[in-house]
Amino acid sequence: MTTDELTVDPELERRLRSTLRAVAETVPDAGDVVEFQALARRRRGRRTLVVVGCGLAAVPLAAFMYGRLTSEYVQELPPPGVVQSGELDGVRYWLVESFHEDVCGRQMPGVEVVSADRNRIGSEWNTSGMAYGEQVDDVPGCPTVDEAPWLADPSRAVVSWTRLGGEPTDSEDSGPWAGMIAVHPTVRSVTVLGDGLAEQRLPTSPLPDDPTGPRYAVAALPEDAGHVTVSASTGGETTVIDDIDLSELGN
DSSP states (O other): OOGGGOOOOHHHHHHHHHHHHHHHHTSOTTSOOOSSOOOSOOOOOOOSSOOOSOEEEOEEOTTSBOTTSSOSBOOSSSOSOEEEEEEETTEEEEEEEOOOBOTTSOBOOSEEEEETTTSOTTSBOOOEEEOSSEEEOOSTTOOEEEOHHHHTOTTOOEEEEEEOOSSTTSOTTOSOEEEEEEEOTTOOEEEEEETTSOOEEEEOEEETTEEEEEEEEEEEEOTTOOEEEEEEEETTEEEEEEEEEGGGTTO
């Protein structure tokens, strides 16, 4: 068979091209790949212990395969594997077990936040995700996470921020904020305090299939939220997980 005789399924070719473009866009001109980058200018202040997490821009997953679901298009809300849910300013959202696969065909670790307004029935999935643990250098587009070092230290945690948006076509910089929080299995709640906002004490939850593993929570804050502190009690002491000015995230 010659190359002229080869045929490629058009749908498969479209997905491969979309995925390859998404991976290419993650590679800076300088050559080194940085898959999780802190995009905020940090606001340092008083804290009980050293900050062990960092405010990150959550990883958008729209370009990755839909994994354990049956379609790349939204067929029902919420998707399976709900960890937590809520609503803010009329925007319904869910924190769910990750359902996307990386370009290597492996289910991505951790959780995703799904906004009802950005994931209308019939549209392509438009979510963001994060995981608990140390990122292991791997093939670009195929990150792996090692939980073991963090499980050995109850103070280890991370927070990732994203927008919940308003409409599927809205700018990614619109709508309320959602903070995905990942903590040690012994941490059963976290406290979120924002300038001019009431203090939130949020319970943490494990993944449905990993009841003794890392625990997660989602904090929803208004679109105009500014300085925010996220903390937890570990070993009887308060640990500041994140201390960030959301108005500067991405600037």
